Amino acid sequence: MQLRFLGTGASGGTPGRGRSQRLESSLLVEAGVRLLIDVTRDFERQSRALECLHAVLLTHAHADACGGVGQLRRWLRSRGVERLPLYAGDATIDALEKRFRRLDHCDFKPVRPGGRRQLGSARLSALEVPHAREERFPTFAWRIRHGRRVLVYASDVARLTSEFERFSRGASLLVIDGAMWRRQLFSHLTIDCELPRLCNWQVERIVLTQIGRTAPAHERLARAARRLCPHARPGHDGLVLRLR
Numbered sequence: 001m002q003l004r005f006l007g008t009g010a011s012g013g014t015p016g017r018g019r020s021q022r023l024e025s026s027l028l029v030e031a032g033v034r035l036l037i038d039v040t041r042d043f044e045r046q047s048r049a050l051e052c053l054h055a056v057l058l059t060h061a062h063a064d065a066c067g068g069v070g071q072l073r074r075w076l077r078s079r080g081v082e083r084l085p086l087y088a089g090d091a092t093i094d095a096l097e098k099r100f101r102r103l104d105h106c107d108f109k110p111v112r113p114g115g116r117r118q119l120g121s122a123r124l125s126a127l128e129v130p131h132a133r134e135e136r137f138p139t140f141a142w143r144i145r146h147g148r149r150v151l152v153y154a155s156d157v158a159r160l161t162s163e164f165e166r167f168s169r170g171a172s173l174l175v176i177d178g179a180m181w182r183r184q185l186f187s188h189l190t191i192d193c194e195l196p197r198l199c200n201w202q203v204e205r206i207v208l209t210q211i212g213r214t215a216p217a218h219e220r221l222a223r224a225a226r227r228l229c230p231h232a233r234p235g236h237d238g239l240v241l242r243l244r
Contacts, residue, residue, distance in 0.1 A: 001029065001030065001031045001144075001146045001147075001149045001151065001172075001242070001243040002029075002030040002031075002240065002241070002242050002243075003027060003028070003029055003030075003151065003173070003239075003240065003241045003242075003243070004027070004028040004030075004049060004238070004239070004240050005026075005027055005028075005207075005209065005235045005236065005237060005238065005239040005240075006023065006026040006027065006028055006036075006040075006042075006046035006049060006237065007022060007023035007024045007025050007026045007040055007042055007046060007237055008022045008023075008025055008208075008209045008210070008211055008234070008235040008236055008237055008239070009021075009022025009023055009024055009025060009210070009211060009212070009237075010022075010024075010025075010064070010179050010210055010211065010212035010213065011024065011062070011063070011064035012024070012064070013042065014211055014212055014213060014215075015213070016217065016218070017217075018218065019218040019219075019236035019237070020217045020218045020236075021237070022211060022236070022237055023040065023042040023045060023046060023237055024038075024040035024041060024042050024064045024065075025038065025040070025064070025065075025155045025209045025210045026038045026039070026040045026042075026043075026046055027153060027175065027209070028049065028050065029122075029144060029151065031120075031121065031122040031144055031146035031149075031151075032120045032121035032122055032146055033054040033055065033119055033120040033121070033122055034050075034051075034052060034053050034054050034055075035053070035054065035055050035056070035057055035119070035122065035144065036050070036053050036055075036056045036057070037056075037057045037058075037059065037142060037153055037155075038056075038057075038058060038059055038064075038065040038066065038155070039056055039058070039065075039066055039067075039068040039069050039071070039072050040064055040065065040067060040068050041063060041064065041067035041068050042068065043068030043071040043072060043075070044068070044071050044075075046068075047071070047072075047075050049238075050075075052079070053084060054084075054085070054119070054120070055084065055085040055086070055087060055109075055119055056072070056084060056085070056086045056087065057086075057087045057088070057124070057142050058086065058087070058088035058089075058092050058140075059139055059140050059141075059142070059153075059154075059155055059156060060089075060092055060131065060132065060137050060138065060139035060140065060156060061091065061092045061095035061096065061099075061136070061137050062132065062137060062156070065155075065156070066092070066095075066096060069096060069100055069103070069106070070100060070102070072084070072105065073102060073103075073104075073105040076105050077105070081105075082104075082105065083104070083105055083106065083107045084105060084106065084107060085107045085109050085119075086106045086107060086108055086109065087109045087111050087117065087124065088108070088109075088110070088111060088140075089110070089111060089112070089113075089126070089128075089138055089140060090110050090112075091135075091136055091137070091138050092137075092138070092140075093108050093110060094136075095136060095137070111124070111126050111140070112126075113126050113127050113128045113140070114126075114127070121146060121147070122144055122145065122146050123144070123145040123146075124142065124143070124144055125142075125143045126140040126141065126142055126143070127140065127141045127143070127163065127164060127167040128140060129141045129154055129156075129157050129158075129161070129164055130157065130158040130159050130161065131156040131157060131158050131187055131188075132156075132187060133186065133187070139156050139157075141153065141154035141157070141164060141167060141168075142154075143167060143168075143171070148172075149172045149243040149244070150170055150171045150172050150173075151171065151172065151173050151175070151243065152167065152168045152171040152173070152174045152175070152203070153175045154168075154174070154175065154176050154177060155175065155176075155177055155209050155210045156177055156179075156187070156188065156210060157176065157177040157188070157189055158186060158187050158188060158189070159189070160189070160194060160197060160198070165201055168201055168202075168203055169201070169202045169203075170202060170203075171202075171203040171204065172203075172204050172205070172243045173203070173204065173205045173206075173207060173241065173243055174198070174201070174203040174205070174206050174207070175206075175207050175208075175209050175235070176189070176191070176198065176206060176207070176208060176209070177189045177191070177208075177209070177210045178191040178208030178209060178210055178211045178212075178215065178234060179191070179210045179211065179212040179214075180212060180214055181212075181214045181215040181216065181221070182214060183214045188210065188212075191208060191225075192224070192228060195225060195228040195229045195232055196228055196229065198229060198232070199228070199229035199230075199231070199232065204231065205231050205232075205233075206229060206231060206232035206233070207232070207233055207234070207235045207239075207241070208221075208225065208232070208233070208234040208235055209235045211234055211235070215234070218234060218236055221234045222234055
C-alpha cells in the first residue's frame with residue numbers, strides 16, 4: 001500500500017513556508033486500486049499528482065472535504081471518464097445533491113457505518129466519529145485493508161472514543177486530526193493533549209493531518225510530536241509513505 005498526502009492543512013489551507021504551507025487535507029491511496037480520500041477546494045492543484053482514479057471516499061460534507069467535486073468533473077472529462085464511484089454516507093450524498101447542480105460524474109455508493117465494501121483487493125469500512133455539531137454533517141473515519149496492511153484515516157475528529165479506538169486497533173498507520181495545538185475547538189482534537197493517549201493505542205504509526213494555524217512550524221512540530229509519542233509525526237504535502 002502506498003500513500004501520497006496531497007494536502008495536510010486545515011479548512012482554507014494553512015499558511016507558512018516550506019512544509020509548513022499546506023493545502024486542504026486529502027490523501028491518495030494505492031492499494032491495488034487508486035482511492036482518493038476527500039475532494040478539496042484545492043483539487044485543481046492536487047490533481048496534478050494524479051494519473052487515474054478508481055474511486056473517491058468522502059469523510060463528510062463540509063466544503064474542505066468535498067468542495068472540489070465540481071473540479072473533479074472537469075478533471076474526469078479531460079481524461080474521457082464519464083463517471084467515478086464515490087463512497088459516502090447517505091447524509092453526505094444528500095448534501096452534495098443539494099449543493100451541486102451537476103453530479104452526473106458521480107456514481108454514488110452509499111455506505112453505512114459498520115458495513116464493508118470490497119473494491120478490487122481493498123476492503124473498505126467506515127465509522128461515524130464526532131466532529132460537526134450539525135446533524136446533517138455526520139463524519140466518517142475510513143479503514144482500508146490491503147493484504148496485511150491497514151490504514152485508518154480520520155482527518156476530522158472532535159474527541160476520541162472507545163469505538164474509534166477499537167476501529168483503529170491493529171492499524172499499520174493511523175492518520176489523525178492534528179488541527180489544534182495548545183488550543184481548543186469544539187470540532188477538532190487538541191492533538192498535543194491527545195497524543196500521549198493515542199500513543200497507547202494498538203497502531204504501528206501515527207501521522208497528523210488537518211494541521212492548522214495554531215501548530216508550530218513543521219520541524220518544531222515534528223520534534224514536539226516525537227516527544228509526546230515516539231511513533232507519531234506530522235504529515236506534509238507531498239509526503240509519500242509505503243506500508244509493507
